[in-house]
Amino acid sequence: EDKVVQSPLSLVVHEGDTVTLNCSYEVTNFRSLLWYKQEKKAPTFLFMLTSSGIEKKSGRLSSILDKKELFSILNITATQTGDSAIYLCAVMYSGGGADGLTFGKGTHLIIQP
Amino acid sequence: EAGVVQSPRYKIIEKKQPVAFWCNPISGHNTLYWYLQNLGQGPELLIRYENEEAVDDSQLPKDRFSAERLKGVDSTLKIQPAELGDSAVYLCASAARAGTYNEQFFGPGTRLTVL
Numbered sequence: 485e486d487k488v489v490q491s492p493l494s495l496v497v498h499e500g501d502t503v504t505l506n507c508s509y510e511v512t513n514f515r516s517l518l519w520y521k522q523e524k525k526a527p528t529f530l531f532m533l534t535s536s537g538i539e540k541k542s543g544r545l546s547s548i549l550d551k552k553e554l555f556s557i558l559n560i561t562a563t564q565t566g567d568s569a570i571y572l573c574a575v576m577y578s579g580g581g582a583d584g585l586t587f588g589k590g591t592h593l594i595i596q597p
Numbered sequence: 598e599a600g601v602v603q604s605p606r607y608k609i610i611e612k613k614q615p616v617a618f619w620c621n622p623i624s625g626h627n628t629l630y631w632y633l634q635n636l637g638q639g640p641e642l643l644i645r646y647e648n649e650e651a652v653d654d655s656q657l658p659k660d661r662f663s664a665e666r667l668k669g670v671d672s673t674l675k676i677q678p679a680e681l682g683d684s685a686v687y688l689c690a691s692a693a694r695a696g697t698y699n700e701q702f703f704g705p706g707t708r709l710t711v712l
Binding site (some may be wrong): 572586 | 638686
C-alpha cells in the first residue's frame with residue numbers, strides 16, 4: 485500500500501527560528517512530490533519536486549527531494565507568525581491509466597511571537 | 598478572478614439524512630476533484646472529473662456517495678444516507694489541465710457534521 489509519512493506531526497517554535505519538515509514516501513510509479521500549505525481550509529500549492537538534489541526556493545521556503553532515500557524536506561528560515569499552518573506533503577504517482585495523488589497527514593506548525 | 602466556490606461552508610445534519618455539496622470551479626478549468634479530509638489527516642481523493650466524465654472514482658464509496666458534473670462545469674457531491682463517520686471537510690479543487698496537481702486550486706471546503 486502506498487504511504488506518505490510526515491514528521492513531526494506538530495511543531496511549536498518561536499518567531500525567527502528555522503524549521504525543517506520531513507516527508508518520506510513509499511509509492512509505486514513515483515512521478516513527483518508536492519508540498520502544500522493549509523491555513524484554515526484550502527491547501528495552497530508551494531512546490532513540486534521531480535528531480536533529486538535540485539533545491540526549489542521561494543523566499544524563506546525551500547525544499548529538496550532525495551529519490552534514492554525516498555524523502556523530501558521543507559525548510560522555513562526566519563519563521564514568522566504567518567507561517568503557522570498545516571504543511572502537507574503529497575506524492576503524485578501514475579497507475580491504471582490515471583495519475584493519482586496521496587497526501588500525508590501533515591505537519592501542524594505553530595510559530596509563537 | 599474568482600477562485601473555486603463551494604457551498605455551503607458548514608452543514609450539520611442528523612445521521613441517515615441526505616446531504617449535498619456544490620462546487621463551482623475556476624472558469625475554464627476542465628478538471629475537477631472532490632476530496633475528503635478528516636481531522637488530522639491529509640485530503641483523500643474521492644473522484645476526479647475531466648469535463649463531464651468521471652475518470653477516477655475508485656475511492657468513492659458508491660453505496661452512499663454519488664457525484665455529478667453535468668455540462669462539465671459545476672459539480673455536486675451527494676451522500677445518502679449520511680453516517681456519523683462522514684463528518685469531515687469536503688474539498689473541491691480544479692485545474693486547467695489533466696494531471697496537473699501542482700496547478701490545482703482548492704476551494705474553502707464544506708465542513709460536514711453528522712449528529
